[in-house]
Amino acid sequence: EKFVVELGAALRSKGKLITAAIAIYYKDQFTDKALAEYDFVNVMSYDRTGPWRPEKPGPHSAYEHAVEDLNYFGLERKIPTEKMTLGVPFYGYGYGPEITSKAISMNYREIVTTFRGAESADQWTMPDGKILYYNGIPTMKKKVQLAKEKASGIMIWQVLGDAKGSRSLLKAI
Secondary structure (H helix, E strand, O other): OHHHHHHHHHHHHOOOOOEEEEOHHHHHHOOHHHHHHOOEEEEEOOOOOOOOOOOOOOOOOOHHHHHHHHHHHHHHOOOOHHHEEEEEEOEEEEEOOOOOOOOEEEEHHHHHHHOOOHHHOOEEEOOOOOEEEOOOHHHHHHHHHHHHHHOOOEEEEOHHHOOOHHHOHHHHO
16 A cells, blocks of 8 residues: 555655556455556456466456456446446357367457357357357447446457457457
8 A cells, every 4th residue: 555655655756647547356455545546457357267267167358347447446436437438348258068078269350250150249159169258340349338437448459359340349349
């Protein structure tokens, strides 16, 4: 906490900002005083699960997670709307069909170029039976609307995973 206050003062004296990427799963690592020191925070509303948790397959970045995350940091932790951005993923994770199956990671471009029509969904059953979870265009548009209401914008992890043309998440944003 003291470090963040001192760092913030030192950076601001040089015309710099202090920011952080935060997530609900790290919520106990930030005091309210430390959070108040940031000029803005990127709320990483993704990675609720992943290949490191094959026993817990499922969506890692559902719309409902974004609502919960912004409500928690905005209402409970009292971070002003103008000091938050909503972090969204340009990738997905695939699991199963059995718990012993190795989970996989794919960027959004790989997903939509491999599976025709995947840009319109948030999950896809792959030929090997794995279920791939990600954010398609409809969910991304809903998250943008949510970010307009409860945050000050969108943060992307990571834009290099985007598709081109009409399947682009960046265009949807």
